[in-house]
Amino acid sequence: MRETAINWDNENNEVMISTSETNIKERLDKLCSKFPKHYKFKGESDEYKNYICLEKKLIKFSKPVIYSEEQKEKLRTQARKNFNLNARQTP
Numbered sequence: 001m002r003e004t005a006i007n008w009d010n011e012n013n014e015v016m017i018s019t020s021e022t023n024i025k026e027r028l029d030k031l032c033s034k035f036p037k038h039y040k041f042k043g044e045s046d047e048y049k050n051y052i053c054l055e056k057k058l059i060k061f062s063k064p065v066i067y068s069e070e071q072k073e074k075l076r077t078q079a080r081k082n083f084n085l086n087a088r089q090t091p
Contacts (some may be wrong), residue, residue, distance in 0.1 A: 002020050002021045002022075003019070003020055003021070004017065004018070004019040004020070004021050004024055005017070005018045005019070006059060008056055008059075013054065013055060013056050014052050014053065014054055014056075015052070015053040015055075015056055015058075015059050016042075016050065016051075016052055017050070017051045017052070017053060018048050018049070018050045018051075019048065019049060019051075020047040020048050020049075025049050028041075028049070028051045029041070029049075032051065037054070038053065038054050038055055038058060039051060039052070039053055039054070040052045040054065
């Protein structure tokens with residue numbers, strides 16, 4: 001089983017992230033490289049890698065986006081147009 005644990009308390013701005021999920025490890029490794037002031041690699045053990053996010057506000061939980069059938073159709077149509085334009089422009 002793969003899992004990710006995210007821990008913080010209200011008095012501290014740091015967030016501890018421990019994960020065995022390969023795709024999350026890769027994303028956090030990239031964030032650590034690109035934004036070392038915000039993300040730090042803490043260490044690893046067995047299957048898990050541990051990270052610290054130095055700003056709680058970077059951890060987000062969001063509501064799902066729910067589209068009506070009409071909105072979905074508009075998005076599909078726009079995507080088809082964009083795909084066709086991009087396909088014609090490629091040499």
